[in-house]
Amino acid sequence: MATPESRGGEGGSPSPEAEGERLQKVLARVGVGSRRVCEDLIADGRVTVNGAVAVLGRRVDPGRDVVEVDGALVPVRPGLVTYLLNKPAGVVTTARDTHGRPTVVSLVPAEPRVFPVGRLDAATEGLLLLTNDGDLAHRLTHPSFGVRKEYLAEVEGTPTPGELRRLREGVELDDGVTAPARVSLVAPSLVRIAIHEGRNRQVRRMCTAIGHPVVRLVRTRIGPLADPSLAPGGWRVLTPEEVRSLAAAAGGSGSRG
Numbered sequence: 001m002a003t004p005e006s007r008g009g010e011g012g013s014p015s016p017e018a019e020g021e022r023l024q025k026v027l028a029r030v031g032v033g034s035r036r037v038c039e040d041l042i043a044d045g046r047v048t049v050n051g052a053v054a055v056l057g058r059r060v061d062p063g064r065d066v067v068e069v070d071g072a073l074v075p076v077r078p079g080l081v082t083y084l085l086n087k088p089a090g091v092v093t094t095a096r097d098t099h100g101r102p103t104v105v106s107l108v109p110a111e112p113r114v115f116p117v118g119r120l121d122a123a124t125e126g127l128l129l130l131t132n133d134g135d136l137a138h139r140l141t142h143p144s145f146g147v148r149k150e151y152l153a154e155v156e157g158t159p160t161p162g163e164l165r166r167l168r169e170g171v172e173l174d175d176g177v178t179a180p181a182r183v184s185l186v187a188p189s190l191v192r193i194a195i196h197e198g199r200n201r202q203v204r205r206m207c208t209a210i211g212h213p214v215v216r217l218v219r220t221r222i223g224p225l226a227d228p229s230l231a232p233g234g235w236r237v238l239t240p241e242e243v244r245s246l247a248a249a250a251g252g253s254g255s256r257g
């Protein structure tokens with residue numbers, strides 16, 4: 001957050017900018033690149049702190065300052081954690097379920113407290129992020145950032161090329177026509193579909209709309225992230241580099257993962 005303090009000031013007492021951590025060190029620690037690479041990024045004017053282009057020698061308070069590279073947020077705050085979970089079917093994407101069903105939150109460590117980023121239907125399996133990083137979660141779920149998510153849908157019957165084209169170009173749902181999607185048939189009843197909208201039960205409704213209801217749905221990718229080695233119910237902490245690539249995919253520059 002930009003504050004008068006974090007922007008520093010003139011006068012007798014040393015400003016926080018002079019006291020914080022070197023920007024290139026902070027960037028390197030969270031996986032942007034080596035310190036040398038980070039120095040080059042700063043020198044090239046590609047790094048901003050609280051919205052202002054940073055110069056070499058800039059120091060920051062990672063707990064308060066907002067750091068962006070090429071307009072994409074770089075999560076630098078200490079204590080942030082993001083998990084990648086392979087959600088099994090039957091587990092609900094809420095913090096607590098009124099029907100006593102297991103929740104995604106109960107599958108990851110209780111501390112620090114995290115919350116799911118977006119949601120998967122109870123019957124849907126696959127990749128789900130949980131984090132305590134509110135900024136990252138906001139960017140990932142906000143429609144204007146549009147991170148692409150990929151699903152494997154086992155469907156009834158075999159969609160024709162024309163039906164697949166409808167999925168690709170947009171199908172009429174009760175809440176409007178869907179945006180263009182990437183769609184391919186990987187086996188007679190198996191459709192790979194990548195969308196960047198996040199409407200409720202969207203993939204299921206799209207498949208029903210072309211006459212091939214979903215039998216099983218698995219999310220296999222979120223932006224740059226995939227992990228076929230993660231067993232159902234398994235989770236892992238994202239590396240700083242993965243968090244950074246995710247934040248970049250959700251960046252304000254219109255890039256899509």
Ligand code: URA
Nearest residue numbers: 121124201202203204
């Ligand atoms: N689309 C769906 O239909 N269900 C999900 O859980 C996610 C996307």
